[in-house]
Amino acid sequence: MSSIADNIGTVTRRIQKATLRAGRKAGSVHLLAVSKKQSADALRTAYDAGQRAFGESYVQEALDKIDALADLKDIEWHFIGPIQSNKTRQIAEAFDWVHSVDRVKIAQRLDDQRNRALPPLNICLQVNINNEDSKSGCSLEDLTELADAIEEMPNLSLRGLMAIPDPDQPEAELRSSFRKLSNALKKLRQEAPASGPLDTLSMGMSGDLEMAIEEGSTWVRVGTALFGPR
Template sequence: MSSIADNIGSVTRRIQKATLQAGREPGAVRLLAVSKTRPAEDLREAAAAGQIAFGENYLQEALDKIEALSDLPDIEWHFIGPIQSNKTRQIASAFDWVHSVDRLKIARRLSEQRAPELGPLNLCLQVNINDEDSKAGCSLDDLPDLAAEIGQLPNLSLRGLMAIPDPDQSEAALRLSFRKLANALSQLKQNFPDAGPLDTLSMGMSGDLEMAVAEGATWVRIGTAIFGARPRKD
């Protein structure tokens, strides 16, 4: 069985190869280790192998890990799950990035509850790129107005967009989904130059990271290829 360190090395090489093949600058794509349901010991092993950024979906589980790994000050914590209004204060305080904001109410609460001394909270807007009823995210039609309003909020840095495309699409349709998100970000940069850095595309997972990198991903969110398959729930 491969170790977590071996898996990180393998995924990193995949990212590097895909980046080179896409003609992009080395280091243009970062690895976000999706560590939901994984014990803190697994994250510690990954950190020892040089992994810095970890993505968590469940707040209480994440807070427990943040406490358990508080002796590792270089870890960068990303919240990538759905956000309930009653959870925004803790998210605003404990995380460096949030990838899953899809409405103004949540962004306002994160802005109000982020302590200025922590620096701006990096934020991506989640887009429901395939208009799936079961998926969170704003629509492409609503995106420009939402980005314009969020870009004016203090204590936030609007970095870009995130999407979780339908995994059951054909390869051609999946590539088109990634391209649509990249085009949406380019349009936001053009229309709202003062909204934020707008330099981030959070897209691509274990099975499709090469395609996502080719279409402009700057973060790829990888869980299974690093930590193995998650145990089935009873």
Template structure:
């Protein structure tokens, strides 16, 4: 019985990945964008390693984690799988930067210079520069992490001096309770901010990335220029109750 449930889980995760991939392709085409210009980041927080293995079997290799200790446990459990790309997407405490710098290829949630400095200083020699996105609090919500749009230019200029970081772009988690028109405008504001930074800071980094859009709003985000969509529920089903995480 247990084996049967696992098999069903694997096949449903594979089916979901196929469905979400087709949805991304359709939205990319509808937006008049290049096929393949939007990548799927599987948000795997609270999911067991077996779920990630099922996703890998279906061709998914990029995984986003919010909780450091849980992520480190999974990275270790899945070390036998080649070519997995780990993205840290949660709030970052100063005392967690070393392990993030050592273990991840991407960090989407850098929101202040102190964190960026520590990630650069603690990135091990021999690893390529750490890809980072700056998290923007696009709707100025008190409960959300992120810098303001006004703070971006100075932050980008300062991060350009850090040797072990590669500034890829911006990330945001807009208020999902906005009307659709307002949500679309939030995504557009982030895209406009990225374009402005490219003009102001042509040497700051590739600035080729917009990490925005989740299960419920990825189509809108793709229409406004998302290059990574962060999807959990639509791949893995409803999330189990959250437990205290490190």
């Protein structure tokens, strides 16, 4: 059985090769370890192997791990799950990034509740790229309005977009979904004032990260290929 450290090495090499094949700058794609339902010890093992960014979806579980790993000063915490209004204060106080903002109400609460002593909270807008009833996310049509609202929120830095395309689509349709998100970010750069650099596309997982990188991803969210099946 391969170790977490071996798996990180394997996935990192996949990212590097895909980045090179796509003609993109080395280091322009980052690995986000999807660590929900993994133990703090597993995260510490990944950290010891060089991984720094971890993605969590459940607030209380994440807070327990953040507390257990508080000695790891350069660890970076990303919230990637659906956001409940009653959890925004904890997210605003504990995380460095939030990839799943999909409405103004949530953004405003994160802005209001972010500790002013902390840097602005990095935000990605989640897009329901395939208009699935079961998925969170705003529509492509609502992106500019949401981005405009966040521009007025001083404690948030709008970094880009996130999507979770239907992984069961045919390959051509999955690629089209990634391309739609990439084109939406380009359009947003042209249309909306930015409270951040708009440099981020959070898309691609264990099975499709190469395709996502070819279409412009800057963060690939990988869990199973690092930690094994949950």
